[in-house]
Structures are given as C-alpha cells and as structure tokens.
Amino acid sequence: MTTAESGSLSSVALEEYLSLIDELLAQPFPQVNLYDHTGCGGPQHRVRILRASQEFWDDDDGEAAREAGAELRAYLDALIAALTARWGEPLVVDLLPYLRAGLEGEAVSEPINCLSQLAGSVQAWPHPDLGRWLGLAVGQGDKELPLELLAAVGQTLPPERSVRSVGRS
Template identity: 85%
Template sequence: MTTAESGSFSSATLEEYLSLIDELLAQPLPEANFDDGTGCGGPEHRVCILRASQEFWDDDDGEAACEAEAELRACLDALIAALTARWGEPLVVDLLPHLRAGLEGKAVSEPINRLSQLAGSMQAWPHRGPGRWLGLAIGQGDKELPLELLAAVGQTLALEPSMPGRS
C-alpha cells in the first residue's frame, strides 16, 4: 500500500480507498512492529495513510492547512457514507481519554495509542472481519506536519464497551 498524495477527489479515488480498506481488513496483521511512509503496524494492529497533505512549515496564516483539512474532510465524509451504507452507522470514539491515559503512563492498546496522538476522535465499525474493527480519522503529528487521512484496523478487544472514550 502506498500513501495517496493530495489531489482532486473523485469516485475513482473513493473506490481506491475502499479497496485499500478491504485489503487492510483481509490481510494478516504484521508479526513485528513496523513504521514506514505508508503507515505503521504490529501484531494487533495496522494503520494506513490513505491520503496526506503537504507540510505546513511556511503556512503562517493557516490558510493552506484549512484548505487541506477541508479536502481531507470531504474524503473522510465520502468514506464514512460509503462504509455506513455497507455496515451501518459507525461509533464515534473520543480519543482524548486514551491520550490522557497514555500520558499518565497507563497502557493503551494499539492502534488506539497511535491514533490518540494524532487525532481527537475517530469513526469506527466494530467486528469487521474475524475479531477486528476498522477506524477512520484525520490526524496530524504537529502543526507543521502533513494532515493525514488514516485507516486503522485493530483487534475487537480495543473497542469493548468497558473501555473509556467510547461514545
């Protein structure tokens, strides 16, 4: 899988992203941790960067970041609509409690730990495939870094009702 660069969003792009998501759900989870230009993963998870904006080092007024966020939001909304038609309404998962827990030294499962460091919330569909869930979010490591449209697959246990942050 490769990172899709910024550009126009079309129905062909939507189909490409849906195909990548289907592939994420179908492939085995990695045996060892990895982190490369396409995403990251490990024995219980995988995160794929579906689309990334440019960096914002010279975006003093924030205009480029706002435009990029709007573009990624349109992509995210189209994906949510398509996946909702397939699987029903997603859960909205507040990632802030997981970020706080991690900062307090508590164990936070992956990919929730990674996503909580990049995004405030995600849309998630539990039980997609054998013992897995799918999550979508827009994240950013820092204000100068690219915004990223992320798709994450994890073990079902990561979204059990007893976990804080589920809404």
C-alpha cells in the same frame, strides 16, 4: 495515494480507498512492529495513510492547513458515507481519554495509542466475525506536519466509556 492531489474525491479514488480498506481488514497483522511511508503496524493492529497533505512549515496564516483540512474531511465524509451504507452507523471513539492515559504512563492498546496522538476521535465499525474493527480519522502529528486521512484496523475495540453511536449522544 498518499500525497495531496487537487480536486474532489472522484468515484475512482473512493473505490481505490475502499479497496485499500478491504485489504487492511483481510491482511494478517505484522508479527513485529513496522513503520514506513504508508503507515505502521504490529501484532494486533495496522494503520494506513490513505492520503496526506503537504507540510505546513511556511503556512504562517494557517490558510493552507485549513484548505487541506477541509479537503481531507470531505474525503473522510465520503468514506464514512460509503462504509455506513455497507455496515451501518459507525461508533465514535473519543481519543482524548486514551491520550491522557498514555501520557500518564498507562498502557493503551494499538492502534488507539497511535491514533490518540494524531486525532481527537475515530469513526469505528466493529467486525466481530473477523475479530477486528476498522476506524477512520483525520490526524496530524504537529501543526507543521501533513494532515493525514487514516484507516486503522485493530483487534480490541476501546471500552464502552469512550464509545458512542453516531445517532446517540
């Protein structure tokens, strides 16, 4: 499901998204960088668009973007609740330091580099037994572009300075 559909998150949709997330965690990473309508990936990461809103070229008052944002945040919250029940509280990764670092020419590992250009933070669950982590975020490339519910898998979690547990400040 990568297009906007009306209605709230059904249990069927939630199960479908959780299945896609499980697949992302299990799939090998692509050997070369790739981009398509479902997301992107490379040697140490993969980003999947789980759901996308419409574009906002004609949304002069911002109402359509606010409604789409609320809908995608509801999807994100439902997924966070389901994954928290499975794996415990997520870490919250502040992506702003990575966006700044990338803009200053520093190397930023993927998928953090990609996510930092779309979202302000990501909810992340480390999976040390798999040598991976999973992250969820809602992001947008520009105000006219669709909002996207994103699932990302990477090998290297960001440094502790920008990561905090949900229950702590």
